[in-house]
Amino acid sequence: MSDMTPKPNLSPSVEAQGGRGSAPVPATEHDDHLLHDDHHHEHHDQHWLWKYVFSQDHKQIAKQFLITGIFWAILGGTLSSLFRLQLGWPEGTMEWLKPILGGWVSEAGKLDPEFYLALVTMHGTIMVFFVLTAGLSGTFSNFLIPLQVGARDMASGFMNMLSYWFFFLSSVVMFSSLFIETGPAAAGWTIYPPLSALPQAIPGSGTGMTMWLVSMALFIVSQLLGGVNYVTTVINLRTRGMSMSKLPLTIWAFFLTAILGILSFPVLFSAALLLIFDRSFGTSFFLSDIYIAGQALSNQGGSPVLFQHLFWFLGHPEVYIVIMPAMGMVSEVLATNARKPIFGYRAMIGSLIGISLLSFVVWAHHMFVTGMNPFLGSVFMFLTLIIAVPSGVKVFNWLATLWRGNIRFTAAMLFAIGFVSLFISGGLTGIILGNATLDIQMHNTYFVVAHFHLVMGSSAFFGLFAGVYHWFPKMFGRMMDEKLGYIHFWLTFAGVYLVFMPMHYVGIAGFPRRYYAWTGFDAFSQFADMNKFISIAAIIAFLGQFIFIFNFFYSIFRGRRATQNPWNSTTLEWTAPIEPGHGNWPGEIPAVYRWPYDYSKPGSEVDFIPQNVPYSQTHSSNLPYERDMAE
Amino acid sequence: MNPQPEILSEKEVGLGWHPKRVLLILLIFSIVMMFAAFTSGYIVRRDEGNWREFDLPASLLINSILIALSSASMQWAYFSARKDELGRLKTGLVVTLVLGLAFLAGQYVSFGDLVAGNTYFGGADANPSGSFVYVLMGVHAFHLVTGLVFLAVVLRRALNYQVHSRAMLSIGNATLYWHFLGGLWLYLYLFLLLNH
Numbered sequence: 035m036s037d038m039t040p041k042p043n044l045s046p047s048v049e050a051q052g053g054r055g056s057a058p059v060p061a062t063e064h065d066d067h068l069l070h071d072d073h074h075h076e077h078h079d080q081h082w083l084w085k086y087v088f089s090q091d092h093k094q095i096a097k098q099f100l101i102t103g104i105f106w107a108i109l110g111g112t113l114s115s116l117f118r119l120q121l122g123w124p125e126g127t128m129e130w131l132k133p134i135l136g137g138w139v140s141e142a143g144k145l146d147p148e149f150y151l152a153l154v155t156m157h158g159t160i161m162v163f164f165v166l167t168a169g170l171s172g173t174f175s176n177f178l179i180p181l182q183v184g185a186r187d188m189a190s191g192f193m194n195m196l197s198y199w200f201f202f203l204s205s206v207v208m209f210s211s212l213f214i215e216t217g218p219a220a221a222g223w224t225i226y227p228p229l230s231a232l233p234q235a236i237p238g239s240g241t242g243m244t245m246w247l248v249s250m251a252l253f254i255v256s257q258l259l260g261g262v263n264y265v266t267t268v269i270n271l272r273t274r275g276m277s278m279s280k281l282p283l284t285i286w287a288f289f290l291t292a293i294l295g296i297l298s299f300p301v302l303f304s305a306a307l308l309l310i311f312d313r314s315f316g317t318s319f320f321l322s323d324i325y326i327a328g329q330a331l332s333n334q335g336g337s338p339v340l341f342q343h344l345f346w347f348l349g350h351p352e353v354y355i356v357i358m359p360a361m362g363m364v365s366e367v368l369a370t371n372a373r374k375p376i377f378g379y380r381a382m383i384g385s386l387i388g389i390s391l392l393s394f395v396v397w398a399h400h401m402f403v404t405g406m407n408p409f410l411g412s413v414f415m416f417l418t419l420i421i422a423v424p425s426g427v428k429v430f431n432w433l434a435t436l437w438r439g440n441i442r443f444t445a446a447m448l449f450a451i452g453f454v455s456l457f458i459s460g461g462l463t464g465i466i467l468g469n470a471t472l473d474i475q476m477h478n479t480y481f482v483v484a485h486f487h488l489v490m491g492s493s494a495f496f497g498l499f500a501g502v503y504h505w506f507p508k509m510f511g512r513m514m515d516e517k518l519g520y521i522h523f524w525l526t527f528a529g530v531y532l533v534f535m536p537m538h539y540v541g542i543a544g545f546p547r548r549y550y551a552w553t554g555f556d557a558f559s560q561f562a563d564m565n566k567f568i569s570i571a572a573i574i575a576f577l578g579q580f581i582f583i584f585n586f587f588y589s590i591f592r593g594r595r596a597t598q599n600p601w602n603s604t605t606l607e608w609t610a611p612i613e614p615g616h617g618n619w620p621g622e623i624p625a626v627y628r629w630p631y632d633y634s635k636p637g638s639e640v641d642f643i644p645q646n647v648p649y650s651q652t653h654s655s656n657l658p659y660e661r662d663m664a665e
Numbered sequence: 666m667n668p669q670p671e672i673l674s675e676k677e678v679g680l681g682w683h684p685k686r687v688l689l690i691l692l693i694f695s696i697v698m699m700f701a702a703f704t705s706g707y708i709v710r711r712d713e714g715n716w717r718e719f720d721l722p723a724s725l726l727i728n729s730i731l732i733a734l735s736s737a738s739m740q741w742a743y744f745s746a747r748k749d750e751l752g753r754l755k756t757g758l759v760v761t762l763v764l765g766l767a768f769l770a771g772q773y774v775s776f777g778d779l780v781a782g783n784t785y786f787g788g789a790d791a792n793p794s795g796s797f798v799y800v801l802m803g804v805h806a807f808h809l810v811t812g813l814v815f816l817a818v819v820l821r822r823a824l825n826y827q828v829h830s831r832a833m834l835s836i837g838n839a840t841l842y843w844h845f846l847g848g849l850w851l852y853l854y855l856f857l858l859l860n861h
């Protein structure tokens with residue numbers, strides 16, 4: 035335990051509080067759950083099943099989300115490698131995949147076209163929802179919110195546990211759908227009707243689609259249970275002194291992300307419910323005037339565009355649900371490793387709020403080609419382009435934080451810088467697509483694919499990696515290997531640019547997304563080499579991820595042991611023991627006196643002052659107005 | 666005022682609400698968004714034409730009165746708990762439960778009236794206009810069932826003397842949720858009256 039002692043001078047109040055222990059509190063009211071805070075310590079020898087499986091401890095639940103997320107990421111990546119094989123080598127044989135894919139590879143060694151659609155659909159669904167929503171928010175909101183706001187656990191540990199198990203159930207259903215005879219859902223991750231509404235439309239519209247909807251319904255329940263918990267914890271369980279204006283930006287990001295989820299996922303639930311009724315109960319919410327195989331269907335009066343409205347009302351906030359946690363973690367990692375306060379703390383909060391508000395009023399930019407009234411289109415275009423403003427504020431502040439910083443290039447820092455780079459590259463094409471006139475040309479081409487893979491897919495993954503490298507010591511009490519981290523970073527960073535940059539070119543030329551075969555079009559044959567190049571880069575970048583996977587699991591068991599505060603960071607989680615037990619702090623919860631970004635404060639003897647150090651202990655560095663607070 | 670200042674002083678004040686109250690309010694917001702989606706979908710769909718008009722069963726008015734009454738009895742139970750009048754508290758809860766069940770039964774009867782008026786949920790003769798009515802009523806009824814379960818839990822606690830003036834959290838939350846469900850129904854009813 036000797037390495038647990040904080041370095042002298044660094045976090046005095048932790049030491050001061052060390053021995054006191056929690057004072058027993060008289061219980062007077064049955065209803066009051068705040069009291070449970072102090073009862074937690076009693077459950078020392080729990081059965082392993084309750085400790086590791088049905089745990090209600092937020093740190094354990096975070097790890098469950100992370101491991102499940104990693105599983106899904108590997109699967110999602112594998113699926114993309116499969117369809118990149120098809121796109122890169124359209125004439126090639128897939129005979130050698132027959133042992134794995136079985137009937138999905140034809141006698142002639144060709145990938146089944148229906149299966150190709152299923153692949154892109156499942157890849158999108160898995161990455162957006164299971165990895166970058168559940169795996170990212172689920173992991174880090176769970177892990178960091180209680181630790182950074184100074185709480186013993188989430189507001190409701192039970193609901194938190196349910197949140198994971200609903201996610202698990204949803205995962206099981208989605209995973210099983212991969213193995214059914216007719217294949218998984220194949221209508222794209224946006225599951226537009228009528229393809230998704232008519233079980234007889236294509237093989238993937240049958241049982242696979244039903245399972246998709248069931249799985250997503252469970253997923254939404256999981257998100258809501260998690261989200262209400264995160265918000266409540268931030269509102270109610272902050273430690274003494276942790277006012278909203280002293281919260282780390284991570285917490286602000288998780289908080290607003292959870293609010294977006296609470297307000298937008300129910301709308302997807304509504305849409306899914308109506309779709310289920312259309313599929314199985316003979317309603318016609320999204321169906322009208324349809325002929326299948328020459329037969330007129332009886333469905334009358336529905337509108338597929340209505341589904342798009344409902345879907346994108348969730349869909350657009352969803353992309354910010356994916357990116358905002360990454361933004362928060364990147365802010366934190368950048369400030370810590372540049373040894374500088376985050377530039378424009380309040381502007382960072384303001385821009386997060388701005389993005390959150392705007393994200394609810396731009397959804398129709400995904401629908402410019404649905405024949406909407408051009409005036410309405412220009413309103414949505416205007417609102418969409420305004421998002422560039424808060425996004426620009428954030429980028430400016432990240433760059434200004436780096437500017438003349440005393441930068442430590444840890445693996446987490448590299449990924450954080452990579453995030454900023456990718457967010458800029460991808461954001462720029464967003465501004466192009468936000469213009470209705472340009473979008474009508476570009477819609478449903480690889481240009482859109484390139485846009486959202488840079489700005490959402492890759493960026494959010496980079497945020498996720500930054501978070502894992504940075505908080506791994508707190509999660510597992512050990513360090514990840516930095517050298518492997520560097521190799522992982524450079525492979526991935528070069529990889530994503532090599533994959534997605536060329537997609538812009540083919541996209542501008544009109545190359546359509548979701549096409550199984552493009553060899554029939556003369557216009558696109560010239561891109562044969564480009565496609566091969568993209569595929570090779572994608573597969574190498576994907577294989578590079580196994581360096582991370584190895585590093586991750588190896589370090590859990592064999593990594594170098596971590597110290598209590600390996601990055602010399604200011605936030606509260608680093609004042610907890612190396613591997614915090616149930617209840618997070620053995621003694622009292624530290625109180626907070628200052629904002630989370632006192633790095634390299636002029637006059638201070640150390641280059642960081644944790645949030646729980648009172649001003650009375652830092653006379654040399656106090657600013658004039660802080661002197662009054664030192665009394 | 667505050668029963669345990671020692672504990673709360675460990676925390677920032679937040680909004681001054683108990684965490685469970687905050688959880689409930691957030692869940693209510695998510696339910697609101699569900700119905701916002703349904704009703705705005707209804708409007709968008711109607712404005713695109715190919716929309717069949719339908720008659721709203723008169724029985725819905727009776728159901729609306731039932732649920733409004735149940736809100737009143739719930740509020741009465743709440744006040745009784747605050748004044749430690751435990752007998753009235755139990756009566757109030759039982760009356761609310763009965764009225765809630767009566768409302769559900771009434772909705773079921775109204776489904777029958779809808780069918781009798783040739784408004785169907787699905788099938789060849791259905792139009793989204795009518796299907797929407799069933800969805801609105803059905804999803805609301807589902808939430809009402811969760812409200813009834815909540816009420817039953819509070820009633821059990823009341824029978825065990827666990828609800829009184831110094832233990833108001835559970836009945837406070839139940840009251841809030843029940844009023845919300847009643848208000849939601851009145852909104853839906855008004856919405857259908859104005860837009861059918």
Ligand code: HEM
Pocket residue numbers: 224353354356357399400418419421422425461462463464465466467468469473476477478482485486489490491
């Ligand atoms: C300046 C900011 C942004 C603007 C103006 C913008 C604009 C757009 C537009 C107009 C489209 C529709 C393209 C089409 O389908 O024809 C689009 C697609 C998309 N954007 Fe963005 N975007 C921005 C930032 C972001 C961010 C930050 C994310 C995610 C974190 C994101 C994720 C997506 C996704 C996932 C799609 C494609 C969805 C699909 O069709 O499958 N965008 N963007």
Ligand SMILES: [Cu+2]
Pocket residue numbers: 349350353396397399400
């Ligand atoms: Cu969007």
